[in-house]
Amino acid sequence: MIKLFSRLTACFKGRAGKRVTAHPAFAPARAEQRLAWLPLNRLIEPLDLPPPEYPATGLLDARLHPRYSAFMAQVVNMPAPLADTPLRDAGRHLASELLGQAITLGSSKGTDNSDEIYWLVQSAAIASLFADGAQSAAFAGYRQHVEYYAGAPRMAAQVEAFDRYVAANGQPAEDSELLSCSADDHYRIMVRPWEAGNTHWVYSPRIIDTRQGTCLLRFEDARWSTELSTWRTASTVELLLSKYPGGQPCPQVKVIIDCAKRCARLDEGGEMELTELENVIDARLASN
Numbered sequence: 001m002i003k004l005f006s007r008l009t010a011c012f013k014g015r016a017g018k019r020v021t022a023h024p025a026f027a028p029a030r031a032e033q034r035l036a037w038l039p040l041n042r043l044i045e046p047l048d049l050p051p052p053e054y055p056a057t058g059l060l061d062a063r064l065h066p067r068y069s070a071f072m073a074q075v076v077n078m079p080a081p082l083a084d085t086p087l088r089d090a091g092r093h094l095a096s097e098l099l100g101q102a103i104t105l106g107s108s109k110g111t112d113n114s115d116e117i118y119w120l121v122q123s124a125a126i127a128s129l130f131a132d133g134a135q136s137a138a139f140a141g142y143r144q145h146v147e148y149y150a151g152a153p154r155m156a157a158q159v160e161a162f163d164r165y166v167a168a169n170g171q172p173a174e175d176s177e178l179l180s181c182s183a184d185d186h187y188r189i190m191v192r193p194w195e196a197g198n199t200h201w202v203y204s205p206r207i208i209d210t211r212q213g214t215c216l217l218r219f220e221d222a223r224w225s226t227e228l229s230t231w232r233t234a235s236t237v238e239l240l241l242s243k244y245p246g247g248q249p250c251p252q253v254k255v256i257i258d259c260a261k262r263c264a265r266l267d268e269g270g271e272m273e274l275t276e277l278e279n280v281i282d283a284r285l286a287s288n
Helices: 002-014 028-035 066-076 085-106 115-132 137-149 156-167 274-286
Strands: 178-179 187-197 201-208 212-216 225-230 236-243 253-257 264-265
Touching: 066 085, 066 115, 066 225, 085 115, 085 137, 115 156, 137 274, 187 225, 187 236, 187 274, 201 236, 212 274, 236 274, 253 274, 264 274
Parallel strands: none
Antiparallel strands: 178 187, 187 201, 201 212, 201 225, 225 236, 236 253, 253 264
8 A cells, every 4th residue: 555655646746846647557548448438427416316216226034025016016006004913013013024134224334324224214104104094102102113214304395205105194295207118118208297377287207216316417497397208228318408487599408317327418528427417408499
């Protein structure tokens, strides 16, 4: 490590009056090649997955996720609390195990900051919602674990989605629609339709990573609209975007989103981080 530090210091500092050439091992081109696989976007993405879904991150006990999925498939259209005693008991046991896994992760070094802790407590609360009912003391206890995250910037919107789900008595109150998804459902294009003018609908888009339960792209301005998405590869999608009320010199813009690399590009130009995209396409619409 000391030798490596000395070599780096010599490369970039050098001696006074002398021109120093970087050692080939540290040439920028080679370094860029080694790091090319890394995503451009270093920002931590907010959680965004409509309840009762739960991404299978699987840090512990891989059996829990399929059990939760199977339980929800049975009860999702049933009124809460469940009238079926065996099913209700199964939900109570499942809720307890999910919360136990969350506590294990939260108290273990290396996993205490994992997103899976939130997904586990949300799933435990939803299982209890169906097993015990929204007005029960048991569900209230599980709900407290979810509400703990309400003040966390990354989780706040997800907690709101959970609250809407509970308010709908266990039936999802999701205002978004699925526009398209990748072949393996790893990535989804969701749109929120809203009537901006008389019979003029805007379809505000966002891109979801279902395996991580995170939002890759969401525009700050709700006037952005997309009605067309074309998947070019398993992780690359082309979006045709416009902005209400229109009238710009360029009425629409095509954007290529690489969901795996967390970057975007237009027909012309290089790659950019997803956080830069909105400003860039705003400028493109305003250009001739």
